[in-house]
Amino acid sequence: MAIKSVDYFGKNFAINYEIVNNDKSEVIVFLHGWGSNKEVMKKAFGVNLKEFKHIYIDMPGFGKSDNNYVLTTIDYAHIMKIFLEKIGINHNDVTIAGHSFGGKVATALIPKTLILLSSAGILEEKSASVKIRIQFAKLCNALGLSTLTKMFRSKDVENMSQNMYETFKNVVDEDFTEYFKGFYNQAYIFWGESDTATSLESGKKIAELIKKSQFKSYTDGHYFFLHYSTQVSKEIEKCISSTKV
Known part of the structure; x- marks a missing residue:
């Protein structure tokens, strides 16, 4: 666990993070959902994806990262961009996985490869x-x-x-339709079929909006990836390997 100070338009954020498999060169960044923290993401993926360097982050206002300001999703994306630059990572050259709210932040960062786990961003009735x-x-x-x-x-x-x-x-209530539609890199979308926070229909719509995307669902809810962490990790490895060929 470590802390990195980030300045964003005169606002200071102390970002709590952890790096796993630091000897690996290929990077995957994990962004948690609203009300969650990096430990949830680490619990799911920390023992998997062994060929990747994992970067787990508490976004401002969650886990052990404080926030004293009113922010938007795009603010979060800019703060994460600055943070990643501070630890020597170009957000456009890595894989970023985002769950729920973190999926919107990940999409806005325009990574090389996008992993969405029951992402928010589609307005529902x-x-x-x-x-x-x-x-x-x-x-x-x-x-x-x-x-x-x-x-x-x-x-x-x-x-x-x-x-x-x-x-x-x-x-x-942010509508991220245009962000999904405008995402031009490869995306892999995973979803819980009984998700009541972000519906399965939302996941299918995002898959339609992102031109270069693949979609897979699992028989579980919003935190499906905790129960299917091994399966999802294997799918991520397989998907990313296929893009290198």
Whole structure:
């Protein structure tokens, strides 16, 4: 585990990270999802992909990386770009794997090879209960009763600071269709078939949007890769090897 200081438009971020298989030359960067951390990604892939140097990162506001600012997904991508440069990595020359929110950040970085694990970025119809909570929150804010809205916040932001809640509001309804459509390198997309956070239909749509992509699904939910880590790792190795031929 190590800490690297990153400056971004006068804002300082202490980024917590860990490198595994440091003697390997081919790099794969892992970006976790919202409310998660690098340890989840390491748990899945740390003992796999032995021919790769692994870089596990706590993005700002998660794990052991603090964040005192309100950010967007593109801010996160720029911060990760600066971080990778600081440790001697060109983000355009490596493989980046992103889960959920991390999938959007990974896509925005335009890596040589993109691995998406149940990525966010496709807007989906909200359930009736979610729509009611949103309308109630707007009414409370209009009446100056903003403290009541905390009772109706998503579980994704429980116990988070106000700036991270505002960051969540920035990123949760982003439509990344154009980013997926504009991604021109090779992408490999893996999904959980019973995912209720990012639906299987979203995964198939992303696969349609990214011209050079392959898609594979597994019988599990949003964190399917924890249960299928060996299988997913073998697929990644096979896919990347095929692009070298």
